[in-house]
Every structure is written in C-alpha cells, then in structure tokens.
Amino acid sequence: MIEIKGLTKSFSGGQGQVDVLRGIDLNIASGERVAIVGTSGAGKTTFMHIAGALDHPTSGSVHIEGTDIFSLRGAALDRFRNQTVGFVFQFHQLLPEFSALENVMMPALIARKSPREAADRARELLCEVGLGPRLEHKPGQLSGGEQQRVAIARALVMSPRILLADEPTGNLDSRTTDEIYRLLHQLHQAHGLTMIIVTHSETLAGRLDRIVHMEDGLVRT
Numbered sequence: 298m299i300e301i302k303g304l305t306k307s308f309s310g311g312q313g314q315v316d317v318l319r320g321i322d323l324n325i326a327s328g329e330r331v332a333i334v335g336t337s338g339a340g341k342t343t344f345m346h347i348a349g350a351l352d353h354p355t356s357g358s359v360h361i362e363g364t365d366i367f368s369l370r371g372a373a374l375d376r377f378r379n380q381t382v383g384f385v386f387q388f389h390q391l392l393p394e395f396s397a398l399e400n401v402m403m404p405a406l407i408a409r410k411s412p413r414e415a416a417d418r419a420r421e422l423l424c425e426v427g428l429g430p431r432l433e434h435k436p437g438q439l440s441g442g443e444q445q446r447v448a449i450a451r452a453l454v455m456s457p458r459i460l461l462a463d464e465p466t467g468n469l470d471s472r473t474t475d476e477i478y479r480l481l482h483q484l485h486q487a488h489g490l491t492m493i494i495v496t497h498s499e500t501l502a503g504r505l506d507r508i509v510h511m512e513d514g515l516v517r518t
C-alpha cells in the first residue's frame with residue numbers, strides 16, 4: 298500500500314517560487330496498476346520522483362507499506378529505495394558503452410551483490426523480457442522497444458515491489474507500445490508488482506486498473 302498525503306513541491310528560481318505540486322492525496326493498493334495522465338507541466342514527473350524517493354517534497358508524506366519514507370535519511374533511504382522501487386524512464390537512460398547484460402547488472406553491483414549473482418539475475422530477467430539472444434548487444438545495437446525491455450529488466454533486478462514508469466512508451470510506435478504493455482502485464486502477473494505509470498497513451502492508460510488525472514499540481518477528483 299502506498300499512502301500519499303498532502304504532497305507539495307515548490308521550486309524557487311529566478312522568477313520566484315513555482316508551486317508544482319499543490320497538495321496531492323492518493324492511496325494505491327498493493328498490486329494495483331495506476332495510470333497517471335495529465336497535460337504537460339501538470340507535475341507528473343515531479344510527483345513520480347517524490348513517490349519513488351528520488352526527490353524530497355516541500356511538505357506532505359509518502360508511506361510505503363507503513364514506512365514513512367522521508368523519515369529515512371541518507372544510506373537508509375537509498376537502501377529502502379533500491380530494494381523497494383524500480384524506475385523506468387522514457388529515454389531509458391541505458392549506459393551506451395555497456396552490454397544489455399551489464400546494464401541490467403549495474404544496480405545489483407551497486408548494491409554490492411556478487412558479480413556472479415548479479416549476472417545470473419540479469420540473465421534471468423533479460424530472458425523473461427524476451428532478450429535472451431541479445432545479452433551482449435550494446436544499447437545502440439538494439440531497437441527502441443528492445444532498449445525499453447532492457448530498462449524494464451534493469452528496474453526489476455533488485456526485485457522491487459513497486460515499478461514506477463515515466464512515459465515508458467513515449468518514443469515508441471503503436472505496435473511496440475502494445476508489446477511493452479503486454480510485457481508489463483506479464484510481469485505484473487508473474488511478480489504481483491504495484492505499478493504507477495505516467496503515460497500520454499490512452500490505450501495504455503485504459504488497460505490499467507485505474508486512471509488518475511493530474512491537473513496543475515493536483516489530482517482531479
């Protein structure tokens with residue numbers, strides 16, 4: 298269960314203060330798949346970064362399975378995030394110099410898993426996302442859809458319970474979008490993941506369990 302209460306985020310810059318999130322309340326059940334939709338600038342990415350503890354709110358709280366995540370500090374917060382949340386970004390952010398296998402291993406190596414264990418887990422996940430024959434390919438040698446599959450495998454390498462995806466199909470054509478949806482569905486069935494997915498794709502949003510509309514830093518009710 299994810300419980301978000303009174304979340305606000307303001308940035309201050311040259312042109313004064315910008316209130317990007319203005320008091321978001323949202324509960325998401327374990328295993329639920331939620332689409333976050335809204336116009337550009339509504340605050341979706343900012344919200345996702347805070348929900349996944351990549352950024353701090355100005356005020357408000359996020360409880361994940363009972364843990365008040367912003368009461369954790371430093372290494373404890375990093376550990377909680379690495380073990381609990383996996384991220385998939387629109388522009389997948391794979392490291393171009395490294396193979397698919399090495400990209401997926403990376404979070405496990407950073408978490409000090411042994412290279413053998415990291416490689417075994419990465420291989421298993423790449424096979425699960427249909428990339429068994431592409432383990433040694435570098436991102437530049439893979440299609441957009443394949444790169445996104447690598448990014449999804451990487452997000453899952455630490456066996457998180459929550460998957461946060463920001464426009465996971467944003468730069469893909471409709472057939473590849475459909476394939477990524479089917480993969481996410483398969484992973485949801487297999488791992489019981491809670492999924493929060495920011496998307497502009499009505500097709501993708503419509504297939505999830507619930508659609509949350511964000512508008513001007515608030516959830517539209």
Ligand SMILES: Nc1ncnc2c1ncn2[C@@H]1O[C@H](COP(=O)(O)OP(=O)(O)OP(=O)(O)O)[C@@H](O)[C@H]1O
Binds near residue numbers: 315
């Ligand atoms: N670090 C920052 N400093 C100042 N303003 C910021 C910062 N990050 C985001 N913003 C502003 O917050 C607003 C919301 O941005 P955000 O990326 O969360 O929106 P979004 O709904 O994800 O948009 P899109 O669909 O275009 O990705 C924007 O007006 C943006 O300029």
